[in-house]
Amino acid sequence: MLNQKIADLRKDYIMASLDEKDVAKHPLEQFGKWWKEATSGELDEPNAMTLATSTPDGLPSARIVLLKSFDEDGFLFFTNYESQKGQELALNHHVCLLFFWKELERQVRITGIVSKADKATSDAYYNSRPHGSKIGAIASPQSKVIANRGFLEQAVAKVEETFANREPERPDYWGGYVVKPSKIEFWQGRSSRLHDRILYVLEPDSSWLIERLAP
Incomplete structure (x- = not known):
């Protein structure tokens, strides 16, 4: 079963370290620090993040979505509410987000509860999108089986014909989600796979417990 050519692919991580005494007391402050370094480092799409969902009976699914904002309310992204992920999010609010910034030898894993963004937020972002993206959000029955590419092009x-003379309005089935974190783990690659892992856990009094995890 083992493919030695694949098994021998490895990289030693040597760029940086991460220690409990050096991190911020609040995970969003720490994330903001790492985010600034990621966005100033010419990384390719630093806002790309894996969104992991599951069905109520535990069948997992994951895909890449794009972070659009983050603050004390949580991490914001947008999608079709009727897509596979939308249907899973409606039934199981527990999700995980994962950022992998390989150029910085870093990962951030966020576990929390998802909820729909308010309509004003969804409207504001939808209205800021390019015209073609607005059209696509309306036309595509995301995650549904379609006959061929021609079906999508016709849709x-x-x-486009309907909105030839005006900008389209946001459809009810498309909008934002906010992930409110309960755990955030910061992972810094280290040599010999002895990585630094600092975990923030939300306490009942809304403070954050900071712990180190074994690699």
């Missing part, structure tokens, strides 16, 4: 043409 786009029909929506």
Whole structure:
């Protein structure tokens, strides 16, 4: 079963370290620090994050989505509410987000509860999107089986005809989600796979417990 050519692929991580005494007391402050370094470091799409969901009976699913904002309310992204992830989020609010910034030898893993963003937030972002992206959000029955590419192109043409003389409005089935974190783990790659892992855990009094995890 073992493919030695694949098994021998490895990289030693030597860029930086992460210690409890050096991290911020609040995980969002720590994330903001790492985010600034990621966005100033010419990384390719630093806002790309894996979103992991599952069905109520535990069948997992994961895909890449794009972070659009973060603050004390949580981490914001947008999608089709009727997609596979939207249906899973409606039934199981527990999710995980994962950032992997390989150029910095870092990961951030966020576990929390998801809820829909308010309509004003969804409207504001939808209205800021390019015209083609607005059309696509309306035309695509995301995650549904379609006959071929032609079906999608015809759907786009029909929506473009409808909105030939005006900007489309946000459809009810498309909008934002906010992930409110209960745990945030910061992972810094280290030599010999002895990585630094600092975990923030939300306490009942809304403070954050900081712990080190074994690699």
